[in-house]
Amino acid sequence: MEFTSAEGQERWADLVRVASRVVVGLDFDGTLSPIVEDPEAAHIHPDAGAVIVELARQVRAVAVITGRPARQVLDLGGLEEVGDSLSEAGADLFVFGQYGNERWSTTHRRIVSPRPPRGLASFERELPGVLRRADAGDAWVEDKGLAVAVHTRRLAEPEAAFQRLLPAIGDLAKRHDLLVEPGRQVIEVRSGGMHKGLAVRALVEELDAGGFLFAGDDLGDLEAFEAVAELRGDGLPTVLVCSASEEESALVDRSDVVVKGPDGVLELLRRLTAEARSS
Structure with a gap:
């Protein structure tokens, strides 16, 4: 992982200090799973489930916030099984599908979804x-x-x-x-009316978050980045992470930390887990 500035490194340290109250938001494609030609074959990184379980024991909650349908992400990520492990540990996992229009959690284990938009x-x-x-x-x-x-x-x-x-x-x-x-x-x-930024804000309000880390890879994550930046302006400890690749680097200039794809994201989450455990 590479900090983009001295300020980014300071933000990371501030986040670690309040780790037990931090919500970690993660995009799916390009962040937890590799980009592939067939999106239906974009399975989660094989190490991601175990990494998420260990992380969720140290933070307030982990949320996957994606443009994909929630059911698809649950299946491709094996996230219902991950949720089983977290429930036993008293930790929370959320899945916000279709930019936040769909919702699943370890507490309410069914997908809540609105009707398709007009037009x-x-x-x-x-x-x-x-x-x-x-x-x-x-x-x-x-x-x-x-x-x-x-x-x-x-x-x-x-x-x-x-x-x-x-x-x-x-x-x-x-x-x-x-x-x-x-x-x-x-x-x-x-349809309008919902986006990843609103999902971020909903998590902060509902969970009384004391900090927020969001990791994404492309322009579909821009509204989440903007929401986290606004929360930072309100005084909340935050860290923005870009999962960069050769074909997409639009979020680099907005990020505190840049990593290389899903492997880099998992390395960062392991580091957060370790530093939170020892702080």
């Missing part, structure tokens, strides 16, 4: 025409129930296709009162 069905009907006109008809369209994601990773020129599609999909989404969330060679369209 999403109409958007989906018109989407194939937009893809064809952008010469991206073979892009993979993922129906998430509360959102639609268009993946260009499998195309011959994924980044060029992404750049062509982003404004076109943005125009279509706007006509149906939907929001666009760009990520790593994926464009997600969903």
Whole structure:
């Protein structure tokens, strides 16, 4: 792990001092799991479950906050089994799916979810025409129930296709009162009213958090970063972590710590666990 500044190192020390009241928020793709061509094969890092269990015993709670559906993350991450281990230890794990629209926890072990947004069905009907006109008809369209994601990773020129599609999909989404969330060679369209930043704030308020660490990897985590920065301005000890890669580094300049992908994230979480235990 690499601190981006002396201030970042000081923020880490401040967070460790209040570790027992800290909430740790983690993105999934690119943070706990590697980025792969088939998102349905993006299983959590094999060491992540054990690392989360040890960490959760030292902090107030651990939360996975992701754009994926909660059920998908629970399955890909084996997080229900992780939750079983944490329940026995009296520790809490939360999963916020679809940017916070869905919620699961070790206390309430069912997924709470709203209805799909208005306009999403109409958007989906018109989407194939937009893809064809952008010469991206073979892009993979993922129906998430509360959102639609268009993946260009499998195309011959994924980044060029992404750049062509982003404004076109943005125009279509706007006509149906939907929001666009760009990520790593994926464009997600969903309803407004909820985002990762609101999930961060909900956790802080509900758990009376005394500190917050958030780790993410791309622009889909930007609102969470902004919420944590605002909490810092209110006096809460915070640390922002970028899980950087060769293809995505948008959050580096906003971060206190930069690590290399899921391996680096787990190294950081192990360090936090060890320093919290000895403090």
